[in-house]
Amino acid sequence: xxxxxxxxxxxxxxxxxxxxxxxxxxxxxxxxxxxxxxxxxxxxxxxxxxxxxxxxxxxxxxxxxxxxxxxxxxxxxxxxxxxxxxxxxxxxxxxxxxxxxxxxxxxxxxxxxxxxxxxxxxxxxxxxxxxxxxxxxxxxxxxxxxxxxxxxxxxxxxxxxxxxxxxxxxxxxxxxxxxxxxxxxxxxxxxxxxxxxxxxxxxxxxxxxxxxxxxxxxxxxxxxxxxxxxxxxxxxxxxxxxxxxxxxxxxxxxxxxxxxxxxxxxxxxxxxxxxxxxxxxxxxxxxxxxxxxxxxxxxxxxxxxxxxxxxxxxxxxxxxxxxxxxxxxxxxxxxxxxxxxxxxxxxx
Amino acid sequence: xxxxxxxxxxxxxxxxxxxxxxxxxxxxxxxxxxxxxxxxxxxxxxxxxxxxxxxxxxxxxxxxxxxxxxxxxxxxxxxxxxxxxxxxxxxxxxxxxxxxxxxxxxxxxxxxxxxxxxxxxxxxxxxxxxxxxxxxxxxxxxxxxxxxxxxxxxxxxxxxxxxxxxxxxxxxxxxxxxxxxxxxxxxxxxxxxxxxxxxxxxxxxxxxxxxxxxxxxxxxxxxxxxxxxxxxxxxxxxxxxxxxxxxxxxxxxxxxxxxxxxxxxxxxxxxxxxx
Numbered sequence: 001x002x003x004x005x006x007x008x009x010x011x012x013x014x015x016x017x018x019x020x021x022x023x024x025x026x027x028x029x030x031x032x033x034x035x036x037x038x039x040x041x042x043x044x045x046x047x048x049x050x051x052x053x054x055x056x057x058x059x060x061x062x063x064x065x066x067x068x069x070x071x072x073x074x075x076x077x078x079x080x081x082x083x084x085x086x087x088x089x090x091x092x093x094x095x096x097x098x099x100x101x102x103x104x105x106x107x108x109x110x111x112x113x114x115x116x117x118x119x120x121x122x123x124x125x126x127x128x129x130x131x132x133x134x135x136x137x138x139x140x141x142x143x144x145x146x147x148x149x150x151x152x153x154x155x156x157x158x159x160x161x162x163x164x165x166x167x168x169x170x171x172x173x174x175x176x177x178x179x180x181x182x183x184x185x186x187x188x189x190x191x192x193x194x195x196x197x198x199x200x201x202x203x204x205x206x207x208x209x210x211x212x213x214x215x216x217x218x219x220x221x222x223x224x225x226x227x228x229x230x231x232x233x234x235x236x237x238x239x240x241x242x243x244x245x246x247x248x249x250x251x252x253x254x255x256x257x258x259x260x261x262x263x264x265x266x267x268x269x270x271x272x273x274x275x276x277x278x279x280x281x282x283x284x285x286x287x288x289x290x291x292x293x294x295x296x297x298x299x300x301x302x303x304x305x306x307x308x309x310x311x312x313x314x315x316x317x318x319x320x321x322x323x324x325x326x327x328x329x330x331x332x333x334x335x336x337x338x339x340x341x342x343x344x345x346x347x348x
Numbered sequence: 349x350x351x352x353x354x355x356x357x358x359x360x361x362x363x364x365x366x367x368x369x370x371x372x373x374x375x376x377x378x379x380x381x382x383x384x385x386x387x388x389x390x391x392x393x394x395x396x397x398x399x400x401x402x403x404x405x406x407x408x409x410x411x412x413x414x415x416x417x418x419x420x421x422x423x424x425x426x427x428x429x430x431x432x433x434x435x436x437x438x439x440x441x442x443x444x445x446x447x448x449x450x451x452x453x454x455x456x457x458x459x460x461x462x463x464x465x466x467x468x469x470x471x472x473x474x475x476x477x478x479x480x481x482x483x484x485x486x487x488x489x490x491x492x493x494x495x496x497x498x499x500x501x502x503x504x505x506x507x508x509x510x511x512x513x514x515x516x517x518x519x520x521x522x523x524x525x526x527x528x529x530x531x532x533x534x535x536x537x538x539x540x541x542x543x544x545x546x547x548x549x550x551x552x553x554x555x556x557x558x559x560x561x562x563x564x565x566x567x568x569x570x571x572x573x574x575x576x577x578x579x580x581x582x583x584x585x586x587x588x589x590x591x592x593x594x595x596x597x598x599x600x601x602x603x604x605x606x607x608x609x610x611x612x613x614x615x616x617x618x619x620x621x622x623x
Contacts, residue, residue, distance in 0.1 A: 004449065004451060004489075004490045005451070007468055007473070008468075009468070009469075009470075013465070014465050014466055015465045015466070016465075016466050016467060016468045016469055017467040017468050018455070018467075018468045102443065102445070227464045227465075228464075229467065230459060230462055230464075230467050233456055233459075234456060234459050236445045237442065237443060237444075237445065237456060238442060238443035240403075240408055240437075240439045240442065241439065241442050241443070243406075243407070243408055243428070244406055244408070244432065244435075244436060244437045244439075245432055245456065245457070245459040245460060245512065246427075246428045246429035246430075246431060246432025246433070246459060246460035247428070247429075247459065248428055286446075286447070287447075290447055290448070290449070290452065291445045291446065291447055291448050291452065292452055292455075294467065
């Protein structure tokens with residue numbers, strides 16, 4: 001028996017798996033940091049609320065001020081929830097692309113999947129400004145899928161050439177961004193302004209409707225990713241070993257890429273281009289709990305959610321009363337992190 | 349299924365097998381049989397197609413022509429998971445994800461026995477512990493693979509293929525990058541697996557003398573064709589070494605094992621003895 005693993009075998013359901021023994025403690029710690037971020041986020045705004053009052057309101061306890069429930073639950077909570085869910089989605093998407101390419105730099109924002117999602121969402125916002133919010137994730141998913149398929153077709157090469165994948169991805173990113181700019185330049189000014197706010201990667205003014213449009217995507221595809229944890233472990237050993245272990249490589253890799261694309265697409269559709277989460281969260285998680293995906297996926301997901309919640313909070317606090325979109329904050333942390341990873345990768 | 353069920357049957361065969369890359373044939377029209385519960389060693393010059401042949405047997409390459417049979421059934425008609433329960437392969441330099449521990453790696457050998465929900469059964473536990481024990485890696489199980497020596501790392505990979513619990517084991521140059529004592533240690537381990545657990549082993553070795561000592565069945569490959577197949581005593585001759593390796597030599601008897609031993613001549617000695 002090992003001290004390194006925590007083995008979970010449910011008696012009622014036929015479910016069993018093992019994770020790094022430290023996973024529960026690490027998840028708990030991140031959850032605590034996330035909770036603090038969420039509470040501060042809900043407390044902060046034009047009308048300051050004491051953190052204790054926030055907690056009371058969230059749990060439905062009696063407070064001195066009747067308006068608190070409205071301010072917190074209706075005005076502020078959707079924004080924070082969207083921030084968290086988007087972080088979760090982008091982090092899982094990034095973990096998948098990094099693992100199936102065996103490339104720590106291959107996150108959806110860098111290989112152009114997010115740009116594809118942005119392009120189709122912006123086009124939709126500008127051309128059909130009156131469409132319901134729930135349609136946006138589907139459109140973004142379509143854009144993201146198109147880019148994934150093009151990358152798969154043009155640059156996959158058995159996942160053996162990390163640099164080629166990145167370069168082609170950056171190329172697609174630029175093309176998609178150029179087309180997005182074109183759409184904005186020629187679009188109707190009233191519709192464009194809405195798209196512009198969205199594009200900066202912001203969770204500003206998100207409503208409950210948007211939370212509800214995003215939630216099923218994250219829940220369904222997040223769960224699918226967890227079910228595919230063993231496949232990720234196996235694919236991570238390289239195509240030859242994976243095939244010898246009896247995995248249907250093309251099928252499972254396709255399914256995983258689809259999952260990743262759906263998560264990235266839905267996240268981008270809801271909050272715009274919040275960059276570098278899919279790069280940072282999986283990498284940090286890997287250094288915490290190792291390379292087994294049963295533990296890696298949940299830790300990366302929680303880290304992703306936490307980073308976006310805190311980025312949104314910092315964006316509001318740093319230059320208050322001016323509000324920075326959280327995409328700007330994640331880019332400010334993420335870009336140096338990317339360069340650091342790039343230099344680490346070159347040393348090998 | 350125990351190995352006894354197939355005792356008299358040779359489980360892995362090829363029929364007029366042609367293998368290659370991008371439509372260019374490297375192995376031509378091959379009929380070979382891997383003897384069950386024996387150690388088969390493939391030898392041949394660099395680029396003769398022995399690696400290609402082994403990859404073909406492990407279904408890593410689609411045949412251009414012909415068929416590979418596992419228990420009488422065409423291997424590409426069987427589900428890849430059911431093949432993975434019978435046949436494991438260790439390639440020459442497998443990819444190791446960063447920071448992976450020995451136990452994590454060995455655990456991945458259990459993949460063909462798992463499903464979406466049951467990702468870690470008691471049987472999985474037992475097989476991993478057993479594989480670690482057999483390869484004497486139990487003490488190093490919690491160490492990261494990057495921190496191991498070449499010999500230890502190779503034993504960890506063998507442990508992974510053991511956890512896969514297959515009766516047939518294919519190995520592509522398992523002794524490359526190992527010093528002499530670790531080469532012997534590894535070959536002894538494979539010999540034990542064959543003797544004590546009835547594993548069918550087919551592997552590629554570069555050292556002809558070690559091949560002769562450990563092989564029950566030797567296959568000499570020349571330019572994508574079988575030059576000779578049989579026990580080392582029968583097939584290793586001066587002519588065979590000259591034809592297959594393009595090398596002049598003398599064959600003597602290994603003073604310890606009694607198996608053939610090849611003493612290469614080379615230009616340096618030729619000057620002394622043959623001028």
